[in-house]
Amino acid sequence: MTAYIWQESWDRQQTAFMPDREERFAAMLTAVDAVTDGRAPRVLDLAGGTGTIALRTLARFPDAEVTVLDQDPVLLTIAGATLAGRATIIDADLGDPGWRAKLPGETFSTEAGDPGAFDAVLTATALHWLPAERVATLYGEIREVLRPGGIFVNADHMPEESLPTLSERLRARGRQLREERYESGAATSWAEWWRRAAADEVLGPKVIERERIYPSVSHDQEWTPPALWHVDALRVAGFAEAGVLWRGGTDAAVAGLR
Numbered sequence: 001m002t003a004y005i006w007q008e009s010w011d012r013q014q015t016a017f018m019p020d021r022e023e024r025f026a027a028m029l030t031a032v033d034a035v036t037d038g039r040a041p042r043v044l045d046l047a048g049g050t051g052t053i054a055l056r057t058l059a060r061f062p063d064a065e066v067t068v069l070d071q072d073p074v075l076l077t078i079a080g081a082t083l084a085g086r087a088t089i090i091d092a093d094l095g096d097p098g099w100r101a102k103l104p105g106e107t108f109s110t111e112a113g114d115p116g117a118f119d120a121v122l123t124a125t126a127l128h129w130l131p132a133e134r135v136a137t138l139y140g141e142i143r144e145v146l147r148p149g150g151i152f153v154n155a156d157h158m159p160e161e162s163l164p165t166l167s168e169r170l171r172a173r174g175r176q177l178r179e180e181r182y183e184s185g186a187a188t189s190w191a192e193w194w195r196r197a198a199a200d201e202v203l204g205p206k207v208i209e210r211e212r213i214y215p216s217v218s219h220d221q222e223w224t225p226p227a228l229w230h231v232d233a234l235r236v237a238g239f240a241e242a243g244v245l246w247r248g249g250t251d252a253a254v255a256g257l258r
């Protein structure tokens with residue numbers, strides 16, 4: 001396994017789903033810069049997989065203190081190798097409220113009511129794997145690990161409710177172009193990427209571990225409500241401000257300020 005090559009191939013596989021993937025990361029990091037006034041930020045890359053957001057955070061803010069949290073043994077292996085010595089890597093299940101206790105001691109106090117110390121919690125293309133009621137509760141837990149004035153950004157599939165026909169057209173055209181990329185070899189499909197990981201001598205055993213965590217290959221239970229659902233849930237969770245930070249077609253990034 002050459003970690004950075006797996007990292008690159010993960011990015012290409014994900015970019016086939018979201019050609020404007022980098023735009024959302026740039027919008028997130030611009031917001032982080034704004035809330036930290038140029039100071040090196042303390043960032044949690046939540047459900048970070050291979051550490052996509054962590055790597056971009058360090059590229060933009062070289063002195064940033066970065067933590068990656070996920071539960072996928074394959075993606076965490078890649079993250080651990082490419083971020084060695086540069087980030088804290090945490091294996092935790094966001095389905096369990098206990099995930100916060102696994103954070104580095106100085107970033108979250110278990111004393112009830114204490115604010116956390118992250119300047120930013122950033123997540124992308126991940127929380128739609130969780131059930132709706134868990135996402136709503138998780139938003140409150142995320143708020144607790146942020147310092148007052150800190151920011152949470154969630155970029156995900158969040159269609160615009162008032163554009164159902166256009167949203168369907170955007171999705172259909174996106175699928176068509178994706179299939180063309182797979183057929184031409186310009187991109188690797190999700191299923192093919194995992195088949196290749198299973199054949200790798202380092203990642204292969206991790207793929208077997210992963211199958212116990214995620215028994216289903218596809219995520220057909222995915223639940224992708226409109227951005228406004230998320231904005232409401234952030235307000236209910238106690239964020240002082242919540243709104244849409246970025247939109248690209250049927251995807252959006254919502255932000256909450258503690």
Ligand SMILES: C[S@@+](CC[C@H](N)C(=O)[O-])C[C@H]1O[C@@H](n2cnc3c(N)ncnc32)[C@H](O)[C@@H]1O
Pocket residue numbers: 014046047048049050051052053069070071072075092093094095123124125126127129130
């Ligand atoms: C499509 S990947 C996105 C990874 C990364 N954010 C990116 O943009 O490249 C979704 C990630 O969410 C993680 N995830 C889903 N459910 C999770 C849970 N309950 N606890 C921790 N991580 C979870 C998966 O393991 C996976 O790494």
